[in-house]
Amino acid sequence: MxxxxxxxxxxxxxxxxxxxxxxxxxxxxxxxxxxxxxxxxxxxxxxxxxxxxxxxxxxxxxxxxxxxxxxxxxxxxxxxxxxxxxxxxxxxxxxxxxxxxxxxxxxxxxxxxxxxxxxxxxxxxxxxxxxxxxxxxxxxxxxxxxxxxxFRQSSTLVWVNKDHWSKAGLDPGNVPTDYAAFKDALGKLKSAGIQPLTLAIGADGGRIRDQVDDLAQAAGFPGYQGLQFTTGEYAYHHDAYVTVIEFLKELNDDKLIMPGSNNFGVVDARTRYASGAVGTFIDGIWCAGGSKALAPTIVDKLASGKVLVPTQGMDAWCYRGRxxxxxxxxxxxxxxxxxxxxxxxxxxxxxxxxxxxxxxxxxxxxxxxxxxxxVDAYKKGVDFCKSNVFLMPQAIVKNPAIAKVDAQRKPVTPHVGNIVQGYLGGSIKDLKAELKKLSDATAADRAKAFQKAKASGAKVAEDDYVFSDWKPGQDYGAAK
Known part of the structure; x- marks a missing residue:
């Protein structure tokens, strides 16, 4: 991955x-x-x-x-x-x-x-x-x-245990796609005595960061990793990010997320799912193989659903680079x-x-x-990605000299995953303010990288990140 x-x-x-x-x-x-x-x-x-x-x-x-x-x-x-x-x-x-x-x-x-x-x-x-x-x-x-x-893949599909969902009176072949229905399903699992959900929130926060980026796109964020396609501006504080993280907080506060998930790395969380200790796991398209490697008996119990959206009827569109x-x-x-x-x-x-x-x-x-x-659950996940994950515009494709800017970029922390950790754990109180700090810090890092790249002779411009002709729900600039 x-x-x-x-x-x-x-x-x-x-x-x-x-x-x-x-x-x-x-x-x-x-x-x-x-x-x-x-x-x-x-x-x-x-x-x-x-x-x-x-x-x-x-x-x-x-x-x-x-x-x-x-x-x-x-x-x-x-x-x-x-x-x-x-x-x-x-x-x-x-x-x-x-x-x-x-x-x-x-x-x-x-x-x-x-x-x-x-x-x-x-x-x-x-x-x-x-x-x-x-x-x-x-x-x-x-x-x-x-x-x-x-590139048509996702880190954020919903994976369920068919036995657990059936026991709770839920249809594992029809996993809810919107927040309210999904939360209701988790509540039914809890009422049936089944641990509802786990997530890989812990470690360096990298996986939950990637998943929040996916969920934000599906919630309407017009960009990738905080960068808006049409303006070239960073906007981690966009309402879509706030909506996603507030939803995770709601699930956590209602004790629908497995205790300890805030400290789980990917393998920790997936092991709980593969072993049957939890009914639902949000993970990538690779969950089927990763779970099989941990506990082969899980294969017959696998079922998958789409990337979640805030309200019923929304298109779960996501975007990836080449x-x-x-x-x-x-x-x-x-x-x-x-x-x-x-x-x-x-x-x-x-x-x-x-x-x-x-x-x-x-x-x-x-x-x-x-x-x-x-297995069918994997094929279903691939079919979803084929129809809902689109090629996004990239500055480096528009102008390969952007590579010289990228070479000067530094990791910005706390990143989205760290912010989720802090917000769910209670150490962060003002979510939008913290996300705005991340937007500003990421923009400042790019500006500094631009200065260094230009000083070394790179022919780059801020407009290289602007794609005013981008349209949602379609591939951008794919080769014919």
């Missing part, structure tokens, strides 16, 4: 911390091959829990064909960023790693995180026209990041050619089928999902 923010390091010795981070994985977390004829090694790290078995097996099957001993290591998403940062500081990055760092591509290149990746032309020809974008996967014409997933990089080749790699070959192998039919059946983020080609062996 992409878009996580940088986490601060813990102040420990970098070499000692890297040793702890990489050494704590059990033998079951690694897979490799010692096939005869192999020359050299290739380390591959990622944070995709749903793909763990697929990737373990793929490392074994690709080792002979690449004549390289491939070792695959999985990291929990909540630990991956720190592990990768420490490894980078120690010059011990794996050859291939997933995009979890949270830095824009120019910063990854200038910070010597990435190596140019070479992909055969026949593999590149399989990608949609919008898949490779200057400033996102390419920089100065060079390919640095390889995308694997469709596909981000999924995998990089590390600048530390001693075998970048083999690393590129491994990444290219992910576009093979066998791996693509494995991705879909693992039920994580959907692949670039969503047409493969309908005929797959994925």
């Amino acid at each position: 992409t878009g996580m923010t940088r986490r601060s390091l813990l102040g420990a010795s970098v070499l000692a911390a890297v040793g702890a981070a990489t050494g704590c994985s059990s033998s079951t977390d690694k897979a490799g091959s010692t096939s005869g004829g192999a020359t050299g090694t290739l380390d591959w790290w990622d944070h995709f829990s749903s793909f763990k078995r697929l990737n373990d097996d793929w490392a074994k099957t690709q080792s002979p064909s690449l004549k390289t001993n491939i070792t695959h290591t999985y990291y929990d998403a909540s630990k991956a960023t720190q592990a990768f940062q420490l490894a980078h500081q120690a010059n011990k990055m794996p050859d291939v790693y997933s995009n979890v760092i949270g830095l824009p591509l120019p910063a990854l290149v200038s910070g010597k995180w990435v190596h140019e990746v070479t992909i055969p032309a026949d593999v590149l020809s399989k990608l949609p026209k919008d898949a490779l974008t200057e400033g996102i996967t390419r920089l100065d014409g060079k390919l640095y990041g390889f995308p694997m997933f469709s 596909p981000a990089a999924t995998y990089f080749v590390s600048a530390d790699s001693k075998n970048p050619e083999a690393a590129g070959q491994l990444i290219a192998s992910f576009m093979s039919d066998d791996y693509q089928k494995g991705m879909i059946e693992a039920m994580d983020q959907p692949p670039l080609n969503l047409d493969l999902v309908a005929s797959s062996n994925a």
